[in-house]
Amino acid sequence: MKQEVIIGVDLGATKILSGMGTPDGQILQKARTGTPEGSPEEVLDMIAGTIADLIRNARTRQYSIKGIAAAVPGPLTFPEAVIENSPNLGWQRVEFKKELSQRLGKTVVVDKDTNLAALGEYYYGQDKKYKDLLYITVSTGIGGGLIIDGQIYHGHRGGGGEIGHMVIDPAGPECRCGRRGCLEALASGTAIALHLEKLIKAGRGRQIEICGAGAEIGAAHLGEAARQGDSEAVKIMEELSAHLARGIANLVNIFDPPIVVMGGGVMEGLGDLLLEPIRTITREQVFPLHRRDLQIEITRLGDDIGLYGCMAAIARGI
Ligand SMILES: [Zn+2]
Numbered sequence: 001m002k003q004e005v006i007i008g009v010d011l012g013a014t015k016i017l018s019g020m021g022t023p024d025g026q027i028l029q030k031a032r033t034g035t036p037e038g039s040p041e042e043v044l045d046m047i048a049g050t051i052a053d054l055i056r057n058a059r060t061r062q063y064s065i066k067g068i069a070a071a072v073p074g075p076l077t078f079p080e081a082v083i084e085n086s087p088n089l090g091w092q093r094v095e096f097k098k099e100l101s102q103r104l105g106k107t108v109v110v111d112k113d114t115n116l117a118a119l120g121e122y123y124y125g126q127d128k129k130y131k132d133l134l135y136i137t138v139s140t141g142i143g144g145g146l147i148i149d150g151q152i153y154h155g156h157r158g159g160g161g162e163i164g165h166m167v168i169d170p171a172g173p174e175c176r177c178g179r180r181g182c183l184e185a186l187a188s189g190t191a192i193a194l195h196l197e198k199l200i201k202a203g204r205g206r207q208i209e210i211c212g213a214g215a216e217i218g219a220a221h222l223g224e225a226a227r228q229g230d231s232e233a234v235k236i237m238e239e240l241s242a243h244l245a246r247g248i249a250n251l252v253n254i255f256d257p258p259i260v261v262m263g264g265g266v267m268e269g270l271g272d273l274l275l276e277p278i279r280t281i282t283r284e285q286v287f288p289l290h291r292r293d294l295q296i297e298i299t300r301l302g303d304d305i306g307l308y309g310c311m312a313a314i315a316r317g318i
Contacts, residue, residue: 204232
């Protein structure tokens with residue numbers, strides 16, 4: 001019998017991950033390219049070209065193509081996948097699924113990147129061990145996906161799961177969404193970089209600056225300075241973990257998931273340095289009932305999680 005494969009594309013604001021894998025979760029091929037800075041049409045043309053190459057490649061290897069899926073930044077409707085006012089992409093309104101499917105002459109399943117990441121984690125990261133799961137990504141922005149009873153929770157129009165825009169501190173910094181003190185405005189990679197920049201300008205971030213060694217300062221340098229015991233870096237790490245834990249505790253009290261899985265560049269980069277205090281503070285802030293079996297982990301699917309999500313969407317359905 002021919003090997004069945006799934007083709008997936010994970011569109012990010014700066015990078016596009018594309019590849020193919022098997023329904024049981026083996027990635028056979030993957031590649032990363034920069035996201036074109038042009039119009040949505042140019043980005044769609046490029047993605048269609050990448051998928052067409054993958055289709056040709058699969059056919060050459062005598063694979064049978066089970067389906068094609070794409071993960072895109074939100075907010076977007078589901079299942080039509082109309083991207084609306086995306087702050088990450090800077091797109092106003094793009095009928096993504098329709099446009100991409102038309103270019104390929106094939107139907108493409110499209111959902112929000114964080115929803116598909118949650119689905120990928122549910123099937124391939126946790127092997128369906130838990131029927132409810134909360135996935136949170138901390139990278140340039142903060143987003144999430146909620147699996148309830150084995151299904152992605154989409155909400156009424158598809159906009160569910162925008163957890164980065166949960167207000168944590170009403171007096172906090174302005175967020176791109178127009179409100180103040182959203183989790184994303186306090187604890188995303190972008191927020192961390194802004195915070196560090198201010199600190200360095202004020203002359204209080206010398207050790208963090210040294211760790212940066214002339215590169216653009218970010219979460220990784222903060223982590224390094226904190227590991228070296230720099231008091232400013234330790235203080236920022238404490239604030240960061242407290243903000244994230246407060247957001248997670250709110251969600252745990254509402255949804256009572258058995259597991260919270262975290263991913264994204266900031267989480268992967270800071271690892272246990274961020275995970276351990278998040279675990280401790282979250283557990284302090286939820287009810288004993290919610291705390292009893294609660295697991296908080298970092299995904300083992302790394303930054304391929306969006307591709308796993310595409311594979312899950314086709315292999316298991318959304
Ligand atoms: Zn916001």
